[in-house]
Amino acid sequence: MNCDDMLEVEWPEPVDGEIVLRHVETGEERAGVDLAGLRPGIWMASHRGEPLATDDPGFSLDELLVYAETPRDREIRAYRTPIGTLALTVREVAPYVEVTAVVSDDGAIEVEGLIAYGEAIEGTARLVAVARKGPKPVSGPGLFKGRRFEGFLQIAPMAETQVRRRVFWDLHVEVAGVRLPLAARLDDITDKKTRVRFPAQHVGQVRVRPYYTDTDSLAIALTVEEEGS
Known part of the structure; x- marks a missing residue:
């Protein structure tokens, strides 16, 4: 795969015949290596009527x-x-903004990331936490430098609004009135929600912990802990 959506295959020796792609759900077939216009879904590759074998895992973080x-x-x-x-x-x-680093410490949450699938941006932005139910959004300063983003969010303003035992906040980057989700989708880590753990902080009895959702979006869970727990 390359950035022009052309499939590149390295053969151990010269071969004849085209690669054929077949859509798993519809049975639609496409011959050739130009992938423009492929419908969403899974496509299986074959050559001369046989599945195309490969020993390449197909993952490179740098290439992605x-x-x-x-x-x-x-x-x-x-x-x-x-x-x-x-x-x-x-x-x-x-x-969206692909998360590259999260620091949860010293009463704040810091996030670094890169714009994915969008134009580069220069200038100030906001790191915005949006509660799924109840409190108004809370935000902190952010900055874009081309494709790179860094933002900072104090956790106390979120904890001070806590009126239920548990509240979930989704994180976004806001620039020029547009909100871009924060997520980590370009690596090969599956089930981040249970496998990736960030340090928890406390504001009084409220525990504050960043986490990844089922869709690999970055969010924050605030939980009121009972005394002695």
């Missing part, structure tokens, strides 16, 4: 980061299936 630098509304990834054949997954995407 470069790919995400191009504004686009569809993401195409090549990968090796469990039986060792080549497949592609196609999905619709929208610009």
